[in-house]
Amino acid sequence: MATKGSNSIHRSSSRPLLDLSKAEIQGNVEEKYPTILLPNQSDDLSHLALDIGGSLIKLVYFSRHEGQSTNDKRMKILKDKLGILNGNRRSYPILGGRLHFVKFETNKINECLEFIYSKKLHCGGWESHHSDSTNDQNAVIKATGGGAYKFADLFKERLGISLDKEDEMDCLVAGANFLLKAIRHEAYTHMEGQKEFIQIDPNDLFPYLLVNIGSGVSMIKVDGDGKFERVSGTNVGGGTYWGLGRLLTNCSSFDELLELSQKGDNRTTDMLVGDIYGTDYPKIGLSASTIASSFGKATLENKELEEYRPEDISLSLLRMISYNIGQISYLNALRFGLKRIFFGGFFIRGHAYTMDAISFAVHFWSKGTAQAMFLRHEGFLGALGAFMSYEKHGLDDLMVHQFVERFPMGAPYTGGKIHGPPLRNLNEKISWMEKFLQKGTEITAPVPMTPPGTTGLGGFEVPLSKGSTLRSDASALNVGVLHLIPTLEVFPLLVDPKMYEPNTVDLSDHSELEYWLTILSEHLPDLVDKAVASEGGTDDSKRRGDAFARAFSAHLARLMEEPAAYGKLGLANLLEMREECLREFQFVDAYRSIKQRENEASLAVLHDLLMELDSLDEETRLLTLIEGVLAANIFDWGSRACVDLYHKGTIIEIYRMSRNKMQRPWRVDDFDAFKERMLGSGDKKPLPHRRALLFVDNSGADIVLGMLPLARELLRRGTEVVLVGNSLPALNDVTAMELPDIVAEAAKHCDILRRAAESGGLLVDAMTNTLDGSKEKLPSVPLMVVENGCGSPCIDFRQVSSELAAAAKDADLIILEGMGRSLHTNLYAQFKCDALKLAMVKNQRLAEKLVQGNIYDCVCKYEPAY
Numbered sequence: 001m002a003t004k005g006s007n008s009i010h011r012s013s014s015r016p017l018l019d020l021s022k023a024e025i026q027g028n029v030e031e032k033y034p035t036i037l038l039p040n041q042s043d044d045l046s047h048l049a050l051d052i053g054g055s056l057i058k059l060v061y062f063s064r065h066e067g068q069s070t071n072d073k074r075m076k077i078l079k080d081k082l083g084i085l086n087g088n089r090r091s092y093p094i095l096g097g098r099l100h101f102v103k104f105e106t107n108k109i110n111e112c113l114e115f116i117y118s119k120k121l122h123c124g125g126w127e128s129h130h131s132d133s134t135n136d137q138n139a140v141i142k143a144t145g146g147g148a149y150k151f152a153d154l155f156k157e158r159l160g161i162s163l164d165k166e167d168e169m170d171c172l173v174a175g176a177n178f179l180l181k182a183i184r185h186e187a188y189t190h191m192e193g194q195k196e197f198i199q200i201d202p203n204d205l206f207p208y209l210l211v212n213i214g215s216g217v218s219m220i221k222v223d224g225d226g227k228f229e230r231v232s233g234t235n236v237g238g239g240t241y242w243g244l245g246r247l248l249t250n251c252s253s254f255d256e257l258l259e260l261s262q263k264g265d266n267r268t269t270d271m272l273v274g275d276i277y278g279t280d281y282p283k284i285g286l287s288a289s290t291i292a293s294s295f296g297k298a299t300l301e302n303k304e305l306e307e308y309r310p311e312d313i314s315l316s317l318l319r320m321i322s323y324n325i326g327q328i329s330y331l332n333a334l335r336f337g338l339k340r341i342f343f344g345g346f347f348i349r350g351h352a353y354t355m356d357a358i359s360f361a362v363h364f365w366s367k368g369t370a371q372a373m374f375l376r377h378e379g380f381l382g383a384l385g386a387f388m389s390y391e392k393h394g395l396d397d398l399m400v401h402q403f404v405e406r407f408p409m410g411a412p413y414t415g416g417k418i419h420g421p422p423l424r425n426l427n428e429k430i431s432w433m434e435k436f437l438q439k440g441t442e443i444t445a446p447v448p449m450t451p452p453g454t455t456g457l458g459g460f461e462v463p464l465s466k467g468s469t470l471r472s473d474a475s476a477l478n479v480g481v482l483h484l485i486p487t488l489e490v491f492p493l494l495v496d497p498k499m500y501e502p503n504t505v506d507l508s509d510h511s512e513l514e515y516w517l518t519i520l521s522e523h524l525p526d527l528v529d530k531a532v533a534s535e536g537g538t539d540d541s542k543r544r545g546d547a548f549a550r551a552f553s554a555h556l557a558r559l560m561e562e563p564a565a566y567g568k569l570g571l572a573n574l575l576e577m578r579e580e581c582l583r584e585f586q587f588v589d590a591y592r593s594i595k596q597r598e599n600e601a602s603l604a605v606l607h608d609l610l611m612e613l614d615s616l617d618e619e620t621r622l623l624t625l626i627e628g629v630l631a632a633n634i635f636d637w638g639s640r641a642c643v644d645l646y647h648k649g650t651i652i653e654i655y656r657m658s659r660n661k662m663q664r665p666w667r668v669d670d671f672d673a674f675k676e677r678m679l680g681s682g683d684k685k686p687l688p689h690r691r692a693l694l695f696v697d698n699s700g701a702d703i704v705l706g707m708l709p710l711a712r713e714l715l716r717r718g719t720e721v722v723l724v725g726n727s728l729p730a731l732n733d734v735t736a737m738e739l740p741d742i743v744a745e746a747a748k749h750c751d752i753l754r755r756a757a758e759s760g761g762l763l764v765d766a767m768t769n770t771l772d773g774s775k776e777k778l779p780s781v782p783l784m785v786v787e788n789g790c791g792s793p794c795i796d797f798r799q800v801s802s803e804l805a806a807a808a809k810d811a812d813l814i815i816l817e818g819m820g821r822s823l824h825t826n827l828y829a830q831f832k833c834d835a836l837k838l839a840m841v842k843n844q845r846l847a848e849k850l851v852q853g854n855i856y857d858c859v860c861k862y863e864p865a866y
Helices: 072-082 106-118 152-159 168-182 238-249 254-261 273-277 310-336 352-365 378-388 426-434 510-534 539-561 571-584 592-614 618-632 640-646 651-660 671-679 701-716 739-747 751-759 802-808 819-824 844-851
Strands: 024-026 035-037 048-052 056-064 097-105 140-144 162-165 187-191 194-198 208-213 217-224 227-234 291-293 341-344 372-375 403-406 437-439 442-444 481-484 691-695 720-725 783-787 813-817 834-840 858-863
Touching: 048 378, 056 106, 056 378, 072 783, 072 802, 097 106, 097 378, 106 152, 140 378, 152 162, 168 208, 168 217, 168 227, 168 341, 168 372, 168 378, 187 352, 208 310, 217 310, 227 310, 238 254, 238 310, 254 310, 273 291, 291 310, 310 341, 310 352, 341 352, 341 378, 352 372, 372 378, 426 539, 510 539, 510 571, 510 592, 539 571, 571 819, 592 618, 592 701, 592 739, 618 651, 618 671, 618 701, 618 834, 618 858, 671 858, 691 701, 691 802, 701 720, 701 739, 701 751, 701 813, 720 739, 720 802, 739 751, 739 783, 751 783, 783 802, 813 819, 819 834, 819 844, 819 858
Parallel strands: 048 140, 140 162, 208 341, 341 372, 691 720, 691 813, 720 783, 813 834
Antiparallel strands: 024 035, 048 056, 056 097, 097 481, 187 194, 187 372, 208 217, 217 227, 403 481, 437 442, 834 858
């Protein structure tokens, strides 16, 4: 048990340490998640930890990602140019991969054992190359909770593994510290049914009070990593509620008792202030509805137990216990001068009324000076802490920007609650999705083909509330999969990363959320058609397309039912969720053929455009270039209005039409300020920018006829240019992997681009034929390409690739192009360098809300360095 002053989790050496020999970082373009590969690492590196309680078994397990090598020569040149070192600040590498959170009912422990066995989690996971069962006999898995003792022999007998028991309180605190430091918006408040997510500054976390409500209640003062003390507690906790509830209501389960409380009226059992005074008692601040005595009304009435409704009894019990826990917790926080109180444990379980009752008590007794806070992953604190106890797990110094939470298919049906047998392949996933039928926003499931109580989705419990429809307990929050991406960093040019909020549209406004969910739903059939066509329209692709549509529709329905189900979401998160769902059903690039066709059409006219630009004077050329970027930004397959345009003309016809309509002033028009910075005024000529980061948007005319000519102009003026593309495909956005080929084709038409591309490592073999007549053999500033670290039409500058962060260190100009990167996100973002935000608004609602304009209005927003 923890003792005061200096507690630390024992770092077990029962598992092998990491073998770092020949370790290397490799980019993974297809999967997006870069990984540090350990070619000589033995396969029995532990990937699993358990918290085995009386009611639930919680698993935390880690799965690795294998990397794919990129063009070594190009990357070497890029690293030299950007000054990226191969060294690592840690003494051991962090494996790129995923942390999974899984729950089982303890009375179904056999399902848990089958899950572990089928995924080979007891012998290093599916990545293990050894199937010889003798390798498993000496395996040791970290575990905490009473079941670690009770079921130790069963784990040894069934899986051949030993459970290394860790102290429950050690694990609880370690898990809480990890979540609060590593996961953005992990904590939230819950008052009157409303959730508000709170960002905790990891540097201002300690001290805090952790209140764990299980059968009893422990109150733990946490002063730092490994430093905590149990300062108080009470024997009136979850066990009290369940025990008395069972005696008084004959309920057969804890959840049934909670369900009853939702239909209760405590005024029939509790004595209220109004029952005593007939009205409020304002002198001491008590309203008539304040509970004066829990169950006190029973002393005034000549009733038998059977005459009271079980629902009312359950609610009175819940309030009595929750209010007392909240009051004692606040008094302990006051006693030690603690600013924050976090509640967790079996008693809470995401139950809305329980959290409301605790929050009310803390607010009441503190007179509004303190808040009760809860954790999204609170049920997994112990299992996380056990996982942390492995030697050199590598999680201690990971930062919040290195974690990305994803919500896989099936999460909307269950809230990520109970799991059973795993799905081993894509075909099983599709089969599972095909069992569900959607009617409006309601999703129903027929009788499952898998064993009773499971659906097979790794495997989620069949939703039982409301018959077999989507869960009625909308208060519960979903727990996703944490993707560990060690190469993500905070963009160094943000003025204040702590205050930065990427999302421009506030989805906490329900009308906004409903509108965008509807937009995504309406766009879904067209997206499915494109995805299926990208795979040749085969029967297999049609089946996968249908499964994707069902899965993503389920996400949308879940968010319509409970907007906070997946944590704090912005529009950027919704758009990336759609792309992740596509990738889950192996649609790697739904717009591949469309992008290729539009690139070819645009490259065919690039030479004529460059000749036209070169005939213009400097000032007219700059204006024409900006007009060209705005005009070309019309090509966006994510916009319904723009999709309709595609049916009315060719890509070149649409581009010319768009350019002809480029009349100033634009809706947001800072061109003159940008022109003065670029060209100066009078005889004063400013120095060119050192390095410009160009965040490109769509394929086709957007990149070829818009951004590349602008990049060429910057190169001509002596500015290094870095084209920043997506790490993964999203709609028709151009990716960093596609950019070198596009640049190579464009360079055939332009010596400026050719020399810059050679200098930046984009052209492996130098080309000698040029078409623009610029034959100077002068040294050229480089044109480079980096990936941004995401696979969404938007960008969150709190999480960008390490190579983009390195490129930004010498940059003094960034150009954000497109609705996703400069309107949906980052319209109000402030940077330490000059910033130009360019976009055509292709959504009427967005135009009205953000710029008080109309669809197809243009934004040219220039902001000098802050």
